[in-house]
Amino acid sequence: MNSQMLLTIVGGIQWTVILTLTSLAIGIVLGAGLCAMRTSGNKALDAIAACLILILRAVPPIIWLFLIFFGIGTGILEITPFQAAAVGLGLITAANMAEIIRGSLSAVHKGQWEAARALSMPAQYRMIDIIAPQLIRVSLPSVATYAIGLLKDTAIASTIGVPEIAFQATHVSQLTFRGLETFAVAGGLYIALSIPVAWASRWADKRMRLKVAR
């Protein structure tokens, strides 16, 4: 393992991080929408969202990536591997986020909704000022756990050619035939990237828990 090989693999970190953050952002936005549909009280919307979530989660990520990249990509639209990976992983994340947000909503104390309504706060302020700040605090540990899982799942994007850690490792191992060190470094990088996220989430959770009504 010389420095050239190491640098190539380390160069994949930025793509791994960008892909994780992009998919997470797409997932949170779409997931909030799916969750709103599920909790809207409208039976049809609820059923549609529940079906979408089931389907998104039932099919393995790699199949979604191939469907999007080779399916849409070779058709009308030009799509880069990164875009395909971000959309695919983003959609799967959305399904999981919807469930995480729904679980956290039920964890926000019922009295908070009732108090806001008793003060005749308009619905949007009730959500933005009272519920959302507590929702973020309650859901943080699950979102962080999911984000770590997603970080590792981005390795799948190497199969459609996103130049992230696993892709660079495959490239280096094909050039040098030194698979042992190469993939050990790649695996180590994933572990090294996930440790700070886990620490930060535990630290933030401890501080933010104080501001949630019980």
Place this chain on the structure above:
Amino acid sequence: MNETIAFWEQILPQLLQGFSLSLQVTGVSLLFGIPLGLLLALGLRARNFLLKAPLLAVIEVGRGASVLVLLQFVYFGMPTAGLTFTSFVSVVIAFTWCTAAYTSEILRAGMEAVPQGQREAAQALRMTPMDTLCLIILPQGLPIAIPALLGFSILMLQASSLAFVVALPELMSKAQLIGSNTFQYVPIFTLVALLFAVICIPATIVVGHLERRLNRHI
């Protein structure tokens, strides 16, 4: 539409052949991985840190590194160390490692959910530690872990599609092969997605019910 269905009929036998291999590789990995996970979970109860440290390393690497990277490490990396495995064996090794690491946490949580009083009662009756484990803790702890274990098994079946990177001719490889010959990617991968959905959606619903039933008793 009719064309697509005709095409599906034509490729379905090959895909089903691949799917049966996907199921086999998942099944074998779970068969090895879950008992290993139980051993890891039991090993972690030891007080000796020297014994615990290597077990912790196995678990942290199995959970922390991406399963795709584990797989490539075993298939492309081990030959550097003089160990060459077939793709089937590589997949089983990597998935068993991953399964053992994840299920050790699930099983540990299950055993910890058994009330402390059960352990104390067993001690009061002067049961040996082995009997306490086999007759008291495991019979109560394992059922608690079952929904989570089934949920994990579904994830492993999905992960088996990653085996195509080491050219194991499972569902994904077959689909990829047909795709590169016919360029009909959308119909092929739609069918593959449907095959996974047919197994995974009912399984997810059943696991959800089991989980809710278990929570009712707590």
